Amino acid sequence: MSGAVQAQDAPPPPRPDNLQAPATSQDANPEAEDEDAPAPEAGPEAPVEEAVGPVDEAPAEPDLPPAPLTMGLAGPYLAARIAVVENDFIVAARYFKQAIAHDPGDPFLQDSALVSMISAGQMDGALELAQQMTSDGKDGTELAGLVLRAHYAQAEDWDGLLAEIARNNSEGAEGGPQGNNLLDGMLAAWAKLGAGNATEALADFAAMAKVPGAAGMLDYQLAMARALAGDYEGANELLSRDGADSHLMGVLARAQVLAQLDRRDEALALLDGVPAGASEPQVVDLRNRLDAGEDVTFDVVKSPRDGIAQVFLTFATALASSPEPEPLALIHARLASWVAPELGEARLVTAQILQMHQQYDLAEAEFEALRRLGQVRPVAELSRIDSLSRAERFDEAEKAALALTAAQPDLPQAWIAQGDLLRQQDKFSAAVPAYDKALSLIPEDQGDQRWFPLYARGIALERSGQFDRAEADLKAALEIRPDQPSLLNYLGYSWIDRGENLDEALKLIQKAVELSPDDGYIQDSLAWAYFRLGRYQDAVEPMELAARSMSADPLVNDHLGDVYWMVGRKREAEVQWRRALSLKPTETEDDVDPERIKAKLERGLDAVMAEEGAGPSHAPVTPTTAENGTATQSE
Template identity: 35%
Template structure:
């Protein structure tokens, strides 16, 4: 496990310790019933605020909690709720006022101390920031975060070496390389180039494929006139099949031998990168409350950062707050490398909220007006495919592959999605060719192994080879219910019914809400003469079907009525 993954898992564990909402709960509001006896509006505002916060309507939640707080400024739980909601809504200056009140009754609240310290740092009140953040824990998530921000503050007051020395004693697993990277940024800003280079090199060797580390190190080398070395750093990143618009823009500058400038030009930007990096690590799988909160603090410190603005939008998108996400994407500057991707994500979000035609129209316009925007072309193909316009989708993917050349490792995905479009459009030979080409570029890609293997199984083609592919996919993704289902169905087609039952039962446990998996399990039960369980499983599958599964639903209804003509027949192994 590399350092980034260790940090991510530690942050997740910290979030669990801090509470299910991702922040430290001061206490339950045990007196809310007493409040409602004398102030009926208090409980109403509190409950409305809680509901809004759970729905990630953070701005509305903050307003409700503030209404409730007006009646009792000494209530720790209400203070905590209002404070967190305000920060999560980006109302950081208001949150600071509540944080100070919270600290008056709960002086060890680390998140409140960080917020007060961040506001002081933003306003260049460095002595106040240092005093607020002094002596924070070096063991907890927020304590370590406070220590890094303290180090940024002292870097402006004294020098980067003092900030680096403050971080050296922190030994919490998972944070080591993150802290080395932060120390490199501090040394770079303070002009200690020898220390900065050593720290950048250490961070890079530990995590050579984290785009922000790659970007910062390449910038540092470019600023020293070491353009070839900087480009070598980026080439290693690209050779791994990785890409990022910031890296692409930086590559152009370095190729022209232009000095790109530091990643952090002042301590405010440096501390913003600290908070952005922690938020990004924590949100790798989901947009947690802590990740949103930290990104909001980052945005407060560095409001002109398009990367942070884009990241806030991304978090809102992951929280299904698509309209809020689009409002933030609209703030990404036209001259930003992220502008094109922001436009694409805006269109994709329109599709998420049901405006499919407008989403496709916007993406078509983007593909025409920004012919070099590969992201727009791929997104157009994806939107058309989701709208079941498979032939048009395949043509969009054709264009994307023309743009890339189709030979990069990362191009496996374009062949894969074009293969899906061809397969859904009934052009199996084209689809099969695309899937095989995807595997040429990435032989261990479980999605492709599974899709091609399952397609062969479902068509009763190359069953033994298909089984090998699916077994490999399962080994790579053992907890993926859909891939395990493919293995069970391969066993079924090969008349290995007992193995099919065992495997499909496991798939149903992993993905209990999928109608196809439950239908497959019913078929397998029937073949081993477990007829009652088969009918029960088919009933479950039927209940799980939606309007998009009407063909499957009709097959299930026939089986439940005793018509087994649609029961998937077993392969004729003599062929």
């Protein structure tokens, strides 16, 4: 994905039926090559020809209710720390600023406030605080210095930026600012180019490229600098190296460079090789201009300021690519957007990191900025739909999904997103045609692209009472992904619940447990399979494991009560049923009927089951999101 951040651990919507394939998954990513590939280096968006309006920075602190009474320093500090744990950056910034008022010189409080303010997009306030921290000759902190660097770059004050780098590296590694500090080295090289010292700037980039592991990143930066300086031959040589044009912005940059060298045929061939390029507006626009013989300029980087924004974005993408993204990933993404507000890729990366932190309203502000830029890429809209749905802003999400399918009717991921959104709202029958359309657009031989919509449609069909079609889809998906735990679990329990293929069904669920032993929902399914088969003693251990990991789930507690009852532990069963009731379950949201639990407490499970004439049913747990082609369970 071009500059896009993987959203591995973004929590799913609340119920197990809300299968959802986010825009950052393998299946929704027309540029991804394999599900385990690291996030590529980020490059800038193409320039905007007609923006709808000015692109402002993220909104300042909104109107909040009056702060609770807090005495002295401890109150606001503790409130800020709680907000940090919850990733509520706006509230954290508010309380850290209150704490600083009680202890103005504490660098820890100042740095914590900076982190929260930048994360919330409050860049003016962050700059003011950073300037206070470094006033009157004070050293400040590394983060304060980073904010000042970005400020000088935004203002194109190259002398100020070089002085700030020199000040912070005066006692650093041998060799000056470059030393072992790649970030400062790249910032300094771009500043030198901005100050008119192109020869030294290019030499600095070339020297840094020799740092082990930095060649790919530096080749791209040096190529951008050479192209900006008019050395298109040198830029093309660098971009032709392995990996230098492996992301979308690198491809666009090289195509523009080839156009400057009057090698349009090569540029067209390069663009034709972009996976799903027909759904990338920037690729289509550049290709059309090249094909029509129109003038094409190099404008992927228009100034050293853009180059510096790219540096911050590259670090943000690298820091965000791990399963547990570094907090500095969001800081660098925010700084990239601040230095170059028109850099759409930075807005997208910022939004996706905010999604990881469940800050969906802040993410929507970044998606809205992208729309005002006139840079509505499918990957951005898919992420936006996902963000809106997770924030339960369903009306807006549906409008966005309908707009995307209308604008990109041949993009299967758009139809998958629409189907996921309908399923999240329990509109199972309505979701089926969306998945039908998606599957009609994906060739039969592209199994990695087909398994998820097959799985999703299968669940939609099963939940809307069309089991024969559902079974066929689930089997087809399982042929593609035979080791997908959630898929094994769903098909296995569907059979168990219907009393069909019992031996094979149990084997599927047991395999799912082997593949994902820590998944409480799959343990719950195994226990409930044993229960439905009358193997009550076998059900105890997996049911207890499920309850241990999901103690706040009313369905799991209800099931544990049933299992305990059937093995004669009736007092413990009643405790679990009362706990399930204390969690205030609803039949719609939790698949738990509170009246049935009350009846079990009054008359016992045996009597209730005898009255019903059948054992209790349990809908198989379904995943809510597919990350890199791997479904995850809802919580």
